[in-house]
Amino acid sequence: MVKKARWIRKTHLFRRDEYECSACGYRAKKPSPKCPRCGAAERGVKYDPSWVDEMEDFDAISGE
Numbered sequence: 016m017v018k019k020a021r022w023i024r025k026t027h028l029f030r031r032d033e034y035e036c037s038a039c040g041y042r043a044k045k046p047s048p049k050c051p052r053c054g055a056a057e058r059g060v061k062y063d064p065s066w067v068d069e070m071e072d073f074d075a076i077s078g079e
Contacts, residue, residue: 020055023048025065036062 020038024046027033034046041052046060 018053018055020050020053020057022057022060022061024065025063027065028070037061 018038020036021036022043023037024027025033031044034038034043036050036053036055037043038055039050039053041050041053043050046057047058049055050057
């Protein structure tokens, strides 16, 4: 049986987006139909707005 997973798109404030395999945690610069590490069949992309947390940290540092 083939593992099924989903790419989790992580958006960042000052860096490029990255995609993480939900099955093994492998991080890639762009999504592919199959995870290079675990071989899971990727069924699409889920969005994770991690830039929101980064903006909150940035505001705390800058004193805004």
